[in-house]
Amino acid sequence: MGTRGRSQRRVAPQRGRLIVRLLAIDPGSCRSALVYYNTEKPVRGTFVTGPVESRFLIPNDEALGLIADQKFDRLIIEMIEGRGMRVGADVFRTCVWIGRFTEACYEKPVVEIYRRDIKLHVCGKTTAKDADIRQALIDFFGGDEGKTRAIGGVRCPTCKGKGWTGRKHVYCTKCTLADGWESAPGPCYSIVKDQWQALAVAVTYAARNRNEKGVAA
Ligand SMILES: [Zn+2]
Numbered sequence: 001m002g003t004r005g006r007s008q009r010r011v012a013p014q015r016g017r018l019i020v021r022l023l024a025i026d027p028g029s030c031r032s033a034l035v036y037y038n039t040e041k042p043v044r045g046t047f048v049t050g051p052v053e054s055r056f057l058i059p060n061d062e063a064l065g066l067i068a069d070q071k072f073d074r075l076i077i078e079m080i081e082g083r084g085m086r087v088g089a090d091v092f093r094t095c096v097w098i099g100r101f102t103e104a105c106y107e108k109p110v111v112e113i114y115r116r117d118i119k120l121h122v123c124g125k126t127t128a129k130d131a132d133i134r135q136a137l138i139d140f141f142g143g144d145e146g147k148t149r150a151i152g153g154v155r156c157p158t159c160k161g162k163g164w165t166g167r168k169h170v171y172c173t174k175c176t177l178a179d180g181w182e183s184a185p186g187p188c189y190s191i192v193k194d195q196w197q198a199l200a201v202a203v204t205y206a207a208r209n210r211n212e213k214g215v216a217a
Contacts, residue, residue, distance in 0.1 A: 017216065019039060019073045019217055020039055020040055020215075021038055021071070021074075023035075023071075024037055024076045024077075024198045024201035025075070025076070025077045025078065026078050027097050027101065028060070030093075031058055031063075032101075032194075033055070033056065033196075033198040035052055035056075035195060035202050036071075036072065037052060037199070037203075039051065039210070039215040040214060044141065044148060045187060047187060047189040047190075050187030051206075055195045055199075057194060068104050068105075073108060074110075075101070075102075075110045076112075076201050076202060077098055077112050077201075078114075078118065079098065080115075081114050081116065113205060118197075118200050121203075121207060122137065130196070133196060133200050134196045137188065137200060138188060140203065147183050147184070148183070148186065151185075151191075152186035153184070153190070155180060155181060156172060158175070159172035161181070163178040163180040164178065
């Protein structure tokens with residue numbers, strides 16, 4: 001990360017401008033989950049057409065590098081809040097990293113979202129656990145069943161993903177488009193662990209700021 005950011009004035013959000021690409025972070029004390037999320041892509045369909053452009057679960061130093069690249073319109077960070085509970089050193093360490101991530105975002109606006117608000121938006125209740133958030137996201141992105149399921153990526157058992165069968169390579173009739181998939185990789189394909197939380201951050205921001213034109217500042 002360069003030193004450019006320190007001397008530059010933080011940029012104020014431009015009202016009315018459309019926010020296409022988000023970088024959403026679920027920050028941790030040592031490593032963080034990040035998702036690049038395109039707000040103009042449909043949430044139902046395949047991984048190729050879907051809004052999740054890439055996802056990471058990387059050491060915080062590397063996350064700083066992604067942020068410093070500034071290849072997004074807005075940085076959305078899940079913010080820690082006091083809930084009257086005793087907290088350990090890792091929580092304070094995470095807070096330090098949230099500060100460093102914010103500082104590294106020298107050109108684009110940063111928005112903090114509280115976990116409570118994410119739970120409320122995604123699951124409709126503040127008592128939701130990580131597993132509830134994951135399941136709610138799967139439902140949102142196409143569910144567990146059907147050809148266009150949220151995760152998908154199941155190869156056709158008849159042709160074993162080839163799209164054809166036999167010596168003469170006749171088109172497989174089981175995967176109707178003969179593309180070799182029983183269900184193509186869905187919008188949430190290969191998302192793991194805390195990346196689900198980062199995705200929840202992006203989905204919440206996009207939903208709260210969407211108007212008839214798209215996601216606006
Ligand atoms: Zn097949």
